[in-house]
Amino acid sequence: MRKTVFLLLSLLLLGGGAVGVKLWAGYTQAGPLTQDTDVVIPQGNYRSTIHTLQSALVLPSGMVSEYVALLAIQLTRHQGQLHAAELSFPANSSLKQVLWILRHAHPVLHKLTIPEGLSAYQIQEIFENAAFLTGQTPLPEEGSVQPQTYKFLRNTTRSNALASTQTAMAHTLESLWQNREVISEIPNKHALVTLASLIEKETSVPEERPEVARVFINRLNAGIKLQTDPTVIYGLTAGKTPLGHGLTHAELQNASAYNTYLYAGLPPGPICSPGLSALQAATHPAKGDMLYFVANGRGGHNFANTLAEHNKNVSEFRKTLKK
Numbered sequence: 001m002r003k004t005v006f007l008l009l010s011l012l013l014l015g016g017g018a019v020g021v022k023l024w025a026g027y028t029q030a031g032p033l034t035q036d037t038d039v040v041i042p043q044g045n046y047r048s049t050i051h052t053l054q055s056a057l058v059l060p061s062g063m064v065s066e067y068v069a070l071l072a073i074q075l076t077r078h079q080g081q082l083h084a085a086e087l088s089f090p091a092n093s094s095l096k097q098v099l100w101i102l103r104h105a106h107p108v109l110h111k112l113t114i115p116e117g118l119s120a121y122q123i124q125e126i127f128e129n130a131a132f133l134t135g136q137t138p139l140p141e142e143g144s145v146q147p148q149t150y151k152f153l154r155n156t157t158r159s160n161a162l163a164s165t166q167t168a169m170a171h172t173l174e175s176l177w178q179n180r181e182v183i184s185e186i187p188n189k190h191a192l193v194t195l196a197s198l199i200e201k202e203t204s205v206p207e208e209r210p211e212v213a214r215v216f217i218n219r220l221n222a223g224i225k226l227q228t229d230p231t232v233i234y235g236l237t238a239g240k241t242p243l244g245h246g247l248t249h250a251e252l253q254n255a256s257a258y259n260t261y262l263y264a265g266l267p268p269g270p271i272c273s274p275g276l277s278a279l280q281a282a283t284h285p286a287k288g289d290m291l292y293f294v295a296n297g298r299g300g301h302n303f304a305n306t307l308a309e310h311n312k313n314v315s316e317f318r319k320t321l322k323k
Helices: 002-015 017-028 046-055 063-075 095-104 120-128 158-178 189-202 206-222 229-237 276-283 307-322
Strands: 037-040 086-089 109-113 149-153 292-295 301-304
Touching (some): 017 095, 037 046, 046 063, 063 095, 086 095, 109 120, 120 158, 149 158, 189 206, 189 229, 206 276, 206 292, 206 301, 292 307
Antiparallel strands (some): 037 086, 109 149, 292 301
C-alpha cells in the first residue's frame, strides 16, 4: 500500500499540474452509477472495498481508477475510517462522495411490516420471507407481536428481530394496562389481548371497535356466549391457513375450546395479534347496553340492545344481499 501511494505521489510531482488536474477530476467527477444502489461492503482491506464498489459499478473499473481511489483514501484518512456495512450510494456518486459515505453514512435499514390481525403462523412466514434477515424464525406466542412497520439491519437474526416486535407489544400493553378503564371481565393482560384479537377480527372499521368491545363485555357480564365466528375458525385452523369457505353447521358444532358458540366466556387465548386501535378499544370500550351486532352491507355493522332489534337488523342485511 505504501509503495503504491509513494508511486502515485511521485508521478504527481513529476507530472506537475496536469497530473494533479487529472487526479482531482477523478476524485470529484460524477461516477458511473446510473441509479441509487445499496451495496454490502464486507470486512476487508482498502483494495477489497474498492473492488466491491467497482463490481457494483459505483466506481469506474480498471487499475487507474483503483490507484486513484487508493491515493484518495490515504490523502483523506484524517477524515475517518472506512466502514464495512450495507450502504446506499446515490446515482453518479463521485469518489469524494463515495468516501464520505464509507466513513459517515448510516447503514441501510430494511422495512418489515406486520399487518394487524395476523396469526402467529402468518407472522412467522413474514419473517421467513424477509431475505435480509438470517437464521430460523421461532413460532411466536399468539398475540405477542406488535403489528407495525419495523426497520432492521441486513443480517439481523430472525430470532432477534422477532424478539424486538414482542418487546414493542409488551411495552404497549403495559402502557395501555396502566391507563385502562378497569373492567372486571378483563382481569389481566392476557384477557385484554384475547378480547382485542376478537375485536380486530370482527371489524376493520376503527370507529366501530369500541362498540364491538362493549358488546363482548356486556355479553361476558351477562353470561351470554360471545358467538363470534373468528374464534370458531381459529379453532379449526389454528391460524395456519385460511378456512376458505363459510362456516358450516357441522363446523359450528366443533368441540374446540375456541368455539364461542358452545362455550361461554373468552376463548383460551388470542386468535391473532391485534393492532393498537383494537387494544385501545378493549381498554376503553364505548358506553351502552349493546348485546348484538351484524354486518350492514356497507362495510360496517349495526348494533342492537335487544334481540328483536337485532333480528330486524339481520333482516335488513339479508335484503342487501339480494340486491
